[in-house]
Amino acid sequence: MAFGNQDLSNDDGDDVMNEINMTPMVDIMLVLLIIFIITIPVMKHSVNLDLPRATNEVQNIKPETMRLSVDAQGTYFVNEAQIADADLAPQLKAAAARNPQPELHIRGDKAVRYERVAQAMAAAQQAGLRKIGFITEPKN
Numbered sequence: 001m002a003f004g005n006q007d008l009s010n011d012d013g014d015d016v017m018n019e020i021n022m023t024p025m026v027d028i029m030l031v032l033l034i035i036f037i038i039t040i041p042v043m044k045h046s047v048n049l050d051l052p053r054a055t056n057e058v059q060n061i062k063p064e065t066m067r068l069s070v071d072a073q074g075t076y077f078v079n080e081a082q083i084a085d086a087d088l089a090p091q092l093k094a095a096a097a098r099n100p101q102p103e104l105h106i107r108g109d110k111a112v113r114y115e116r117v118a119q120a121m122a123a124a125q126q127a128g129l130r131k132i133g134f135i136t137e138p139k140n
Contacts, residue, residue, distance in 0.1 A: 066095050066102045067135075068120055072111040076120065088120065092127035103131040 069077040076083050078091055095102050104124050108117040124132055 064102045065105055067105050067107065068124075069107045070109060070112050070116050070120060072109040074112055074116040076116075089123045089127060092124050092129060096128035101130060103133065104129050105133050105135050107135040 067077075067079050069080070071077065076085065076088055078088070083091065092104075095104070106117065106120060106124075121132065
């Protein structure tokens with residue numbers, strides 16, 4: 001038995017091959033190369049720029065909130081001040097014309113007819129108010 005010599009005439013079957021099979025290692029290296037070729041451009045996807053520096057202040061302009069309440073009798077209150085039905089639409093149009101437009105929070109009594117709340121919502125939509133929300137009480 002000799003290491004590294006393969007004699008075809010010797011049919012002992014005990015011959016040991018001391019050479020490493022390189023094919024699996026080459027396959028692994030090719031797969032790793034392909035993975036790196038694909039992932040490197042993904043990791044660096046932006047153009048390097050040297051942007052100028054400037055100071056600025058963040059403007060936190062919060063729109064005011066307009067509260068529209070409907071009590072159990074169907075009476076409208078805007079910001080806790082009672083308002084007549086005929087004055088509701090002009091006041092909502094004036095609020096919609098402001099910049100930034102205020103948010104309208106509608107609070108309806110649970111005993112009020114839904115029709116009164118729906119009329120208020122329709123008037124707000126026709127006035128052009130875009131941010132309308134409902135205020136409810138959490139369950140205890």
